[in-house]
Every structure is written in C-alpha cells, then in structure tokens.
Amino acid sequence: MSRARRGLTIGVATLTLGVIASTLTSANAAKEPTSTPVPxxxxxxxxxxxxxxxxxxxxxxxxxxxxxxxxxxxxxxxxxxxxxxxxxxxxxxxxxxxxxxxxxxxxxxxxxTRTVAVSERTDAPTARRKAQGVVKEEFANTAEEFVQPDPREGEQWDMAHIKADHAHEKTDGSRKVLVGVLDSGIDPDHPDLAANIDVKRSVNCTDAGTVDRSPTGWFPTTSDHGTHVAGTIGADRNGIGITGVAPNVRMASVKVVNDDGFIYPEYAICGFMWAGLHGMDVTNNSYYIDPFEYWCGDQPDQAAAMEAVRRAVSWSTKKGTFHVAAAGNSGTDLSNNTTNDTSPNDSTPIERTINSGCKDIPTELDGVATVSSYARIGTSNETQLSYFSNRGLNVIDVAAPGSAILSTIVAGNGYGLKSGTSMASPHVAGVAALMKSEHPGWGPAKLLAQLKAQADDRPCAAQQPIGPGGAPCTGTARNNSYAGEGMVDALDAVK
CATH class of the missing domain: 3.30.70 (Alpha-Beta Plaits)
Structure with missing residues (x-):
C-alpha cells in the first residue's frame, strides 16, 4: 500500500464551513468525539x-x-x-x-481534494489520441494436465501457500477475464507481463483525474509498485521467471499514482469509473487515497471527497466490477482506531483525533474486499500476520501472503522481493479472476461471498499477538481480526 509523504508547507487555512452530514458517518458518531478539523x-x-x-x-x-x-x-x-x-x-x-x-x-x-496547489499539467486536449497496440486474441485454456513450472516458480512460497500451483492443474484462467491494476503503471515490455497487458483498455488517470489515452501515459515512470502487483496477479506461464495466480487472464494498467507517489481522489474516481465503463471483472487497489490515511465524514472537504469515491466504487460495482484492496501497513486495528499522525501527507501531518466515521478508503468502502497480510514463518508453510498489517474484527475479509513476495519489477525487466498489504491484495485479485473464469455469471457480491466461504480458517488460538503492544487476535476461528474469514484458497476457487 502506497504511503507517500511530502514535506511541503502551506499558508494558514482560511476556509470555515459548517459540518456536512455524511452518509458514511456511523450512527454512533454523535456519541464519539468530533474528529480533528483539517481546514x-x-x-x-x-x-x-x-x-x-x-x-x-x-x-x-x-x-x-x-x-x-x-x-x-x-x-x-x-x-x-x-x-x-x-x-x-x-x-x-x-x-x-x-x-x-x-x-x-x-x-x-x-x-x-488536496492540501497543496495543483501541480500536474492541466491543459490536456479534449480529443485524446487512441492508444496503440494489439490486444492478444482470446485463446482456450492453456493449462495442461501436468503443468510445467516456470524457472523461478519454486521461489514463490506464496503461490504454494494459497494452493495456486494446484489450481493451475485445472486452469490458468480465461482470456475473457480482465483485471484492472489501479496502481503506478505496468512495465509494457516485461517478458512475463507484455503478453497479458490489454493495451486498448489501459489508461492514465493522473492528469488531474482526466482520461488520458495517450500511448505511453499508463507506463510506469517513478515506481515499479504496479509492475510488482501485476506479476502476482497474472505473470504469464511462458517458461520465463515466475507465474502469477491467474497467468492466462488479461490485465489493464490503470495508472492512478502520480510521479510524486500520490493517489488523489480524482485519480481514483477516474480509475474506478474507467473500470466499470470498460467491463473490468476485477480491480486491485494496493493503496490508500491521499492526502488522508483516514477520511472523516464529519469534516467538510473530507466528507465530499469520500462521497465522490464511494459513488464511483458503488457504480462500478453495480456494473459488475469486483474491487479488492489492501488493508494498510500501519499495524492498526481498523475497528478501534482513535488517533492518526500521518495526514495530510502532501503538506504537514498533524496529530488527529478520529472516530468511526473516519475511513481508510477505498479498502473500508462497502463491497470492497479488504485483505490483510501474512508472513511465512521460517521456511515452513506456516504463516503469521505480518507485523505491519492492519487488522480489525469485521473489517478484514480475507488474508493472503504479503511478506517477501517475489514478483516482476521494472529494473532490467527483472524480479524482486517486496512486502506489504500491497503484495497481499493482488493474490486475492488473482484468485477472484480464477473464480470468475470458472463462474463467468458470478457478480461482485457472489465473488466476495465465495472468497470468504472458501478461505482456509486461521483460528486465533493458533496465532501469536502481532502489532503495537502485541495486540491479540480477537473473534472466532471462522472470523477474526487478523485473517477475517481466513487465508484465500485458489484451489477451492476453481473447483
């Protein structure tokens, strides 16, 4: 999950507005303290x-x-x-x-939508150039009865842990399924990714939230984060490097991270709307929307931006797009969160009081699958909640591997290890893509319900306390604050 921070300063705030009621504020908000204003x-x-x-x-x-x-x-x-x-x-x-x-x-x-002046180009032409490139023709399932592993597949502990290797004995996914990677762009010529990128449906949303169809607009520029995420979702089975969870599905690069590492609301809105308008089946969202780690419904600016994002997520969900998001890397209990000191991150962060109407978006929006991160214990197949992962009873939906994940990177068209809930979320997006491949009639609600129903239990009793002060796991064996309803299971998704 992206957590961009910048040391810019701004003048004394001049806006004074009354509190706007937000539909996202909890019914109990009146009993809670008002969140700290950030004019x-x-x-x-x-x-x-x-x-x-x-x-x-x-x-x-x-x-x-x-x-x-x-x-x-x-x-x-x-x-x-x-x-x-x-x-x-x-x-x-x-x-x-x-x-x-x-x-x-x-x-x-x-x-x-931000606490600093607009910095990106704002004179974009109204008539956009059509993106060039050829979308790969649809092919039948390429998985064979005995799957031939890619050279570095043995280093992918994460794939074995969620049984993706066994799922591939049945299917590598369908070319009809399209996953939107809302991130910093995908390396267009990486040998493990190029064949699976849907160029015609890739887009850049970081030009002030407009739709930039220029041929190279969706390429990565300052970050390989999106390239790493894409490899986990759908690195091709081609005898090179690694294999993704769903190596035969298509992916669209939807660039929502600007060159300074920020994902402002207008960028994300553009990304979600683009996904819904262009028939994307699944999106992965390994970020929180800047400049606030938590957007508060009792603050005017934050409430308006949060509502705009909520509308985009809700509309695209109704169009059939299933959204998966990282839970965050602050080691925080999202179900009992009262303070924050990282926002606004595009100017000067302040210590804030927050309440239950303050949400990490998009991951805490309705209908979005919220994913926590797990780490491997030694060299075993056992895992534990990653020390950095956010958690929360009835907030986390499912868990996935997120520590020391090998995937594609831009430098040298190579491979590297990264850790974060950013790395956990694409495993779930990939499993959802496999599930959609096998059950094309299933919509977002059914996909989320089945992901949770098929997840492997991670009972609290078997887990050590993780996080600030050794915060314990709470809940039941089937639904708890660490893993939600369990570790995502790729094999069950395709049965």
Missing amino acids: ISTPEGQVSSYVVNAKKPTAKGTADARAVVKRAGGTVVQQWPQIGVIVVHSTHADFRSDVYRLGRKTVASVGA
Missing part, C-alpha cells in the same frame, strides 16, 4: 482541485451542478454524469462557499 487553505490565485457532488447523480443533475461550478468561478476538468461527480479547478479563494450559496438545490457537497 484546507485555498488562497486567491492558487489553482486548487475540488470534487463537486450533485444532489441528483444523473446527467441532468450533473449538468445543473456544472452550471453552478461555472458561476462560482470554477473550471470543469472532468465530469462523471453516471454518478453526479465533477472534478473542478479554481483559483477563486471562496469557491467552496460560493458553490454552496449558489447550489442549494443542485449541489450535495463540495470539497478540496
């Missing part, structure tokens, strides 16, 4: 980025909100009429208050 300064003349949520998530509702945006001095950068969300830039200091004043009947909420 965001938008001085006159600075290009600032916002999301505006229409009251009616329709084309007409979006058009009405767009008219308000223009009257308030904003420039529409990207609009998503399917969900009533508009990405806006403005140099007007009072843009938010003017939108509320002018849009009482048409605007539900408006919020700044």
Whole structure:
C-alpha cells in the first residue's frame, strides 16, 4: 500500500464551513468525539482541485451542478454524469462557499481534494489520441494436465501457500477475464507481463483525474509498485521467471499514482469509473487515497471527497466490477482506531483525533474486499500476520501472503522481493479472476461471498499477538481480526 509523504508547507487555512452530514458517518458518531478539523487553505490565485457532488447523480443533475461550478468561478476538468461527480479547478479563494450559496438545490457537497496547489499539467486536449497496440486474441485454456513450472516458480512460497500451483492443474484462467491494476503503471515490455497487458483498455488517470489515452501515459515512470502487483496477479506461464495466480487472464494498467507517489481522489474516481465503463471483472487497489490515511465524514472537504469515491466504487460495482484492496501497513486495528499522525501527507501531518466515521478508503468502502497480510514463518508453510498489517474484527475479509513476495519489477525487466498489504491484495485479485473464469455469471457480491466461504480458517488460538503492544487476535476461528474469514484458497476457487 502506497504511503507517500511530502514535506511541503502551506499558508494558514482560511476556509470555515459548517459540518456536512455524511452518509458514511456511523450512527454512533454523535456519541464519539468530533474528529480533528483539517481546514484546507485555498488562497486567491492558487489553482486548487475540488470534487463537486450533485444532489441528483444523473446527467441532468450533473449538468445543473456544472452550471453552478461555472458561476462560482470554477473550471470543469472532468465530469462523471453516471454518478453526479465533477472534478473542478479554481483559483477563486471562496469557491467552496460560493458553490454552496449558489447550489442549494443542485449541489450535495463540495470539497478540496488536496492540501497543496495543483501541480500536474492541466491543459490536456479534449480529443485524446487512441492508444496503440494489439490486444492478444482470446485463446482456450492453456493449462495442461501436468503443468510445467516456470524457472523461478519454486521461489514463490506464496503461490504454494494459497494452493495456486494446484489450481493451475485445472486452469490458468480465461482470456475473457480482465483485471484492472489501479496502481503506478505496468512495465509494457516485461517478458512475463507484455503478453497479458490489454493495451486498448489501459489508461492514465493522473492528469488531474482526466482520461488520458495517450500511448505511453499508463507506463510506469517513478515506481515499479504496479509492475510488482501485476506479476502476482497474472505473470504469464511462458517458461520465463515466475507465474502469477491467474497467468492466462488479461490485465489493464490503470495508472492512478502520480510521479510524486500520490493517489488523489480524482485519480481514483477516474480509475474506478474507467473500470466499470470498460467491463473490468476485477480491480486491485494496493493503496490508500491521499492526502488522508483516514477520511472523516464529519469534516467538510473530507466528507465530499469520500462521497465522490464511494459513488464511483458503488457504480462500478453495480456494473459488475469486483474491487479488492489492501488493508494498510500501519499495524492498526481498523475497528478501534482513535488517533492518526500521518495526514495530510502532501503538506504537514498533524496529530488527529478520529472516530468511526473516519475511513481508510477505498479498502473500508462497502463491497470492497479488504485483505490483510501474512508472513511465512521460517521456511515452513506456516504463516503469521505480518507485523505491519492492519487488522480489525469485521473489517478484514480475507488474508493472503504479503511478506517477501517475489514478483516482476521494472529494473532490467527483472524480479524482486517486496512486502506489504500491497503484495497481499493482488493474490486475492488473482484468485477472484480464477473464480470468475470458472463462474463467468458470478457478480461482485457472489465473488466476495465465495472468497470468504472458501478461505482456509486461521483460528486465533493458533496465532501469536502481532502489532503495537502485541495486540491479540480477537473473534472466532471462522472470523477474526487478523485473517477475517481466513487465508484465500485458489484451489477451492476453481473447483
């Protein structure tokens, strides 16, 4: 999971707005302390980025909100009429208050998406160039009765642990299944990945949240994180290097991480909407959305941005896309989280009080599979919760290997070890892709239910306390704070 931090500073915040009620705030929020306010300064003349949520998530509702945006001095950068969300830039200091004043009947909420000025190019042409490249033709299942291993497959303890090697005796996945890798880009010429990249459905979302179809826009630039994630999901079975969980499915590179390592809300919204619009079956999301590790429903800007992301996730889920996300690397109990000192990470972090209405997004949004990370114990096939992994009773859905994972990297088109819940999540995305290959009629809700039902139990009694202060595992053998409903099982997914 990406945790970008930058030492930029901003001036004294000038915005004062009343608290906006959020649908994501828990029913018990009134009994909890208010989260610490983080007012965001938008001085006159600075290009600032916002999301505006229409009251009616329709084309007409979006058009009405767009008219308000223009009257308030904003420039529409990207609009998503399917969900009533508009990405806006403005140099007007009072843009938010003017939108509320002018849009009482048409605007539900408006919020700044970052605590610093917009830095990326904002003059992108309206007519995008069509991405070049040829999508591989659909082939029948390539798995043979006796699977021939790739050269470094023996080093992939993680694949054996989730029984992916046995699952491959039945299937390597279907070419009809498409997995969106929402990340920092995928190395386009890595020999273990190139054949499985769907170029036509790859996109760059980091140009202010717009849809950039340029031929190289989705390539990795400053990070190989997405390349490593992609290898775990779908490294090709080709006699080279390693093998992914689902080595015959297609993958689309959906770039949502900018060159400074940030994933702002407008980038993620673009990624989720692109996935839903282009028929992606599964997405992997190994990040939290910046600049807040936890977005609080009782804070105006944070509530508006969280609602915009929620709408994008919900809409794409209804379109048939199943979303998988990393639980996070803070060693935190997400079910009982009261403080945070890492946000905002694009300027100066502060010590914050948070409450149950503060969410790590996208992983804590409804319908998203939340994945914790496990580490191998010595050289055995036994595992334990990774020391860095977030946890939480009734928050974690399933677990997967996430420590010392061998996968593809950009340097030298090679291979390297990485650790994090970022590395656990793609195992689950890969298993979901195998499951979708075998059961093409299953939608997101069915996939999530079956992933949990088929997971191998990790009872608390067999696990040592992990995390700050040795926080113990809580819950039952079938559902607990460490592993959720258990270790994901690739073999059961294809039975």
